[in-house]
Every structure is written in structure tokens, then in C-alpha cells.
Amino acid sequence: MAGLSPATATIALGQLLNAMPDYAAKLTFANGKTLELRGPADITKETTEAIVNAANSSLLGGGGVDGAIHRAGGPSILQECRRIVAKIGTLPAGKAVITTAGRLPAKYVVHTVGPIYRGGQHEAAALASCYRESIGIADDHGITSLAFPSISTGAFGYPVHEAAAIALRTAVDAMPACAHVEHVRFVLFDAATCKTYVEAAEKISRESQPNSVIFTKGHS
Numbered sequence: 001m002a003g004l005s006p007a008t009a010t011i012a013l014g015q016l017l018n019a020m021p022d023y024a025a026k027l028t029f030a031n032g033k034t035l036e037l038r039g040p041a042d043i044t045k046e047t048t049e050a051i052v053n054a055a056n057s058s059l060l061g062g063g064g065v066d067g068a069i070h071r072a073g074g075p076s077i078l079q080e081c082r083r084i085v086a087k088i089g090t091l092p093a094g095k096a097v098i099t100t101a102g103r104l105p106a107k108y109v110v111h112t113v114g115p116i117y118r119g120g121q122h123e124a125a126a127l128a129s130c131y132r133e134s135i136g137i138a139d140d141h142g143i144t145s146l147a148f149p150s151i152s153t154g155a156f157g158y159p160v161h162e163a164a165a166i167a168l169r170t171a172v173d174a175m176p177a178c179a180h181v182e183h184v185r186f187v188l189f190d191a192a193t194c195k196t197y198v199e200a201a202e203k204i205s206r207e208s209q210p211n212s213v214i215f216t217k218g219h220s
């Protein structure tokens, strides 16, 4: 920006940043619904109406994204989780429950339990169920936008490329039937995970019916 005054250069830079998409990639469906991939990013900062927590069966918190959500959201989330466990017991892998979101920008937290990876035979169905049940419970609550982390690919050891294909395929298949959910976002904590999800999304768009979905690449 040689030759520009500092003020003009600042405005030009601001305009450039505004014009840059904040997603890494996006799938836009013929019905106008969208599935967006963001990263590297922190799901506790998300402004979608609901965020999803990769919890464990106790629902009492833990490390990873679970720890971050409870720390940022404050104690009211844990109190609600305790009430749920008192009522229904521990939560099996593949199931989901919902609480309010305490101090988080989101209004709700959907808590789901991913499978622990043990070789892949039985875990794929449980992982798909996490996404289906989370989208279902969000839709039942009239939620229009929902953000997921990459469930099971941290402490629970699921290989990211396998998990990404299951996560995206399940979300893409579940969204059309939703009365309320219109925007699903994957908020991916590290660049490598984000890249793997972008590749999986591009593959889904390549394999879809012509004109049913548009794949857009954002920042890289």
C-alpha cells in the first residue's frame, strides 16, 4: 500500500479483511441450508444458537472441549448435567441431551458422548448417532444454528479422516428433514483437523447430484 496515507491504508486493510470469508469451506444446499467449516477456532466463542459438547458418559466434565465449555460457561451447566444424570443415569455413546449455556455466547449446549475408538468396527454407527441425535434434539428445541467440534478425535482416539467423513455425511443427510436447523458449523480446533474436514466436504460435494450442493473454499 505504498503511497497511501496510514489512515487510508488502515481503511483499505479493514475492507480487505471484511471481504475475506471467515470460513475455511462451506457447502450450500439447494434448499438454502449451509454447512460451514471453521478453524482453527474455539467453539466456546461461537455465536450459533447452540454448541455441541464432546462429553463423556458421566456428563460431569473432563478435559479437551468438554473442560473448555464448562470453564467458559460456568457452574450452571454442570448443575443441569447433574440433574439429568439423576433422572436418566449416565449417557451412553451416541446419545445426546441439552442444557442451557450459562455464560457462553450460545444459548444452549447439546452434550453428546462419542465412542472410544477401538479399531472402527462398531464405533462408526455410534459416532454417526452423535451427530444425528444432536441435530435432532436441536431441531426439537427450535434451534436454527448449531456448532459441532470434531467429536471423538481427541482423547477418544478416532482417526480424523474417518471421523470427518462420518460427521459430514451424517450432518448432510440429517439436515434436509429438519424443520428448524438451517446452519450447521464445524468448529475445528487445529489446522490439520480443519484441512481434513475441508477435504471430506469437497469429496461429498464431488459425489453429490449435480446442482444439489455448492462447495466454496474460504481462507486456507
Ligand code: AR6
Pocket (backbone or CB within 6 Å): 041, 042, 043, 044, 054, 055, 056, 061, 062, 063, 064, 065, 066, 067, 068, 114, 149, 150, 151, 152, 153, 154, 155, 156, 157, 158, 187, 188, 189, 190, 193
Ligand atoms: N473448541 C473446539 N474444539 C476443541 C476445543 C475447543 N475449545 N478444545 C479441544 N477441541 P476431545 P473426544 C478439539 O478430547 O475425543 C474429554 O475429557 C480437540 O482438539 O475434547 O470426544 C471428555 O470429558 C479435538 O479435535 O473429545 C471425554 O472424556 C476435538 O475437540 C473425552 O475427552 C475432540 O477432542 C472425549 O474425547
